[in-house]
Amino acid sequence: MKGLDTIDWIVIVAYFFLLLGVAWWVIRKKQENTEDYFLAGRNIGWFMVGASIFASNIGSEHVVGLAGNGAGDKMPLLIYELHAWIVLMLGWVFLPFYARSGVFTMPEFLEKRFDARSRWILSIVSLVAYILTKVSVTIYAGGVVVSALLGIPFWIGAVATVVLTGIYTVLGGMRAVVYTETIQAIILVLGAGILTFLGLEAVGGWGELKETIGPDYFNMWRPNSDPDYPWLPLFITSTVVGIWYWCTDQVIVQRVLTAKNIKEGRRGSIFGALLKLMPVFLFLVPGIIALGLKLQGKLHWDSPDEAFPVLMSNLMPSGLRGLVAAGLLAALMSSLASVFNSCSTLFTLDIYKKLKPEKPEAELVKTGRIATFFVVGLGLLWIPIISRLSDGLYEYLQNVQAYISPPIAAVFLLGIFYKRINANGAIATLVGGFIIGFSKLTLEILKSNFSEGSFLFNLADINWLVFGAYFFALCIAIAVVVSMFYPAPTKQQLAGLTFGTVSQEQKATNKNSYTIWDIIISVAVVLIVLYIMVSFSTLAL
Incomplete structure (x- = not known):
């Protein structure tokens, strides 16, 4: 792997001075109230909004993990990158309910739809989920990329990424995160796009790449008998995870809540959906190219997770290599910054403020900053577990999310679409689901300690995609059955928070918030997703 030269370092330093300059400009602005610190004053x-959604999503699991999938024969996981249609659901289906409720956080929305207990539970579950997935994975990948690019030990790279990101996130709040993410998204798209072009040229074109690797390699759909990626459980579980991540998760939804109004928020989600189509070409394809070049004897790497940084360092010219390296580091930082800000938002507004309602706004902002440091520390402690759960970073992330997302997705979907679901049904689903999901995760970690063929071993050995699909069905059943044993919510409780309770005035306001062009672009996104699904199937081979 080629090292960075003087021009590369000059470009990297200049880029980070730009980011820190933007962050400093934001920090100097007054941020003494929670709306400005956590939601950028709701004026984006x-x-x-769309660039921030994209940059929040494109972090470690894409820069390192998605290219690793392309290089490591895990093409079925491509389906997680075809969730642009679910991003559209955020703007068209979920956002109007969130905006009408005037909430800061997703647990706060559950309190308005159900009761205070559900807010407490979702807050705690979400913080645990962030530590197990977003924080630890992003820090881990930051260490991988930084150590590969700069030639320094993994842990030094990981900690350095955390410290630099934490400084501007803690001081600048949500506005600093959104502004820096917009710059990072632009640089990353341009840099990765150039790398894909150079890679295809080096490997001899798309046709030569297919011939080198074999056309069957590109098929993302495997039979239901496949032990690793059966297509139906893959589709169901990935959709459930997608709804949780894109439509109910604080990190992403917080971006649309910063918008000036529903119209800007929806268009931001549509723009985010368009950008979400790019990772297939920006990260997955370079991973496949890296494999093709390795088979041709033109490139060498040991682990699939090294494919992207090795490809970049060998193909990019001086200066441009430094810019893309800076873009990669910035992508890791933007993803981490998003999680830091969302964790501090959840802890401060959904836990600390409930315990200390008399605290002034300035005190709440200070508490949010302190909370960030504790989340980072817990994330660092979880990193050694990652390698025990999966042999690939991206698969680890989807694996854990398959155990976390079903109860949350079930409660939000039923809460918005089904008036009969009540607080007790939601509580039973969240608590029961958390216990079941965490138990399965624990069994997987301890799997090597069980004798093969034993009950616990067989339970731990259940395919995570199959488990995720049945787990979601079970969560739906728990919510519906438990709700039937208790009175239905009143119309006053549900007003404007679920379908069937939206007033004519609210419907008219929502209708005036979009145009025919919003509809056309949204339909185009769905058609592109279907085209990619067909292109990466046996139908096209």
């Missing part, structure tokens, strides 16, 4: 336009 659609372009920055």
Whole structure:
């Protein structure tokens, strides 16, 4: 792997001075109230909302993990990158309910739809989920990328990424995160796009790549008898995880809540959906190219997770290599910054403020900053567990999310679409689901300690995609059955928070918040997703 030269370092330093300059400009602005610190004053336009959604999503699991999938024969996991249609659901289906409720956080929305207990539970579950997935994975990948690019030990790279990100996140709040993410998204798209072009040229074109690797390699759909990626459980579980991540998760939803109004928020989600189509070409394809070049004897790497940084360091010219390296580091930082800010938002507004309602706004902002440091520490402690759960970073992330997302997705979907679901049904689903999901995760970690063929071993050995699909069905059943044993919510409780309770005035306001072009672009996104699904199937081979 080629090292960075003087020009590369100059570009990297200049880029980070730009980011820190933007962050400093934001920090100097007054941020003494929670709305400004956590939601950027709810005054962000659609372009920055969409870019922020994209940059929040494109972090470690894409830079390192998605390219690793392309290089490591895990093409079925491509389906997780075809969730642009679910991003559209955020803007068209979920956002109007969130915006009408005027909430800061997703647990706060559950309190309005159900009761205070559900807010407490979701807050705690979400914080645990962030530590197990977003924080630890992003820090881990940050260490991988930084150590590969800069030639320094893994842990030094990981800690350095955390410290630099933490400084501007803690001081600048949500506005600093959104502004820096917009810059990072632009640089990353341009850099990765150039790398894909150079990679295809080096491997001899798309046709030569297919011939080198074999056309069957590109098929993302495997039979239901496949032990690793059966297509139906893959589709169901990935959709459940997608709804949880894109439509109910604080990190992503917080971006659309920063918008000036529903119109800007929806257009931001549509723009985010368009950008979400790019990772297939920006990260997965370079991973496949890296494998093709390795088979041709033109490139060498040991682990699939090294494919992207090795490809970049060998193909990019001086200067441009430094810019893309900076973009990669910035992508890791933006993903981490998003999680830091969302964790501090959840802890401060859904836990600390409930315990200390008399605290002034300035005190709450200070508490949010302190909470960030504790979340980072817990994330660092979880990193050694990652390698025990999966041999690939991206698969680890989807694996854990398959155990966390079903109860949350079930409660939000039923809460918005089904008036009969009540607080007790939601509580039973969240608590029961958390216990079941965490138990399965624990069994997987301890799997090597069980004798093969024993009950616990067989339970731990259940395919995570199959488990995720049945787990979601069970969560739906728990919510519905438990709700039937208790009175239905009143119309006053549900007003404007679920389908069937939206007033004519609210419907008219929502209708005025979009145009025919919003509809056309949304339909185009769905058609592109279907086209990619067909292209990466045996139908096209």
